[in-house]
Amino acid sequence: MADFRKVAAVADIPVGTMKSVEVAHERILVCHTETGFFAVADECSHDSAPMGNGHLHRNEVTCPRHGARFDITSGAVLGPPAVVPIDTFEVKVEGEDIFILVED
Numbered sequence: 789m790a791d792f793r794k795v796a797a798v799a800d801i802p803v804g805t806m807k808s809v810e811v812a813h814e815r816i817l818v819c820h821t822e823t824g825f826f827a828v829a830d831e832c833s834h835d836s837a838p839m840g841n842g843h844l845h846r847n848e849v850t851c852p853r854h855g856a857r858f859d860i861t862s863g864a865v866l867g868p869p870a871v872v873p874i875d876t877f878e879v880k881v882e883g884e885d886i887f888i889l890v891e892d
């Protein structure tokens with residue numbers, strides 16, 4: 789069953805930054821852009837690198853290991869060497885808290 793789980797406070801992730809969280813046995817990267825919060829799998833589809841230490845620019849995250857780029861709104865690949873999209877997760881903000889929809 790899918791359920792929204794609290795993963796962080798809004799104040800933890802200023803605009804232009806991202807934070808890696810672990811919830812329901814998944815490592816998820818929560819990104820805060822000018823247009824809101826987005827969540828993607830924190831595991832690069834190229835060689836499984838965590839991307840929390842990568843670079844976030846607008847809606848694009850760059851993997852720190854070999855430089856693959858992904859659209860955090862869709863998970864789509866924007867630049868090589870990755871060819872497979874990454875998972876995305878639904879996000880909601882209630883008050884000061886950020887929630888992500890995950891499977892139990």
Ligand code: FES
Pocket residue numbers: 832833834835836837851852853854855856868869870
């Ligand atoms: S592991 Fe991310 S680009 Fe290779």
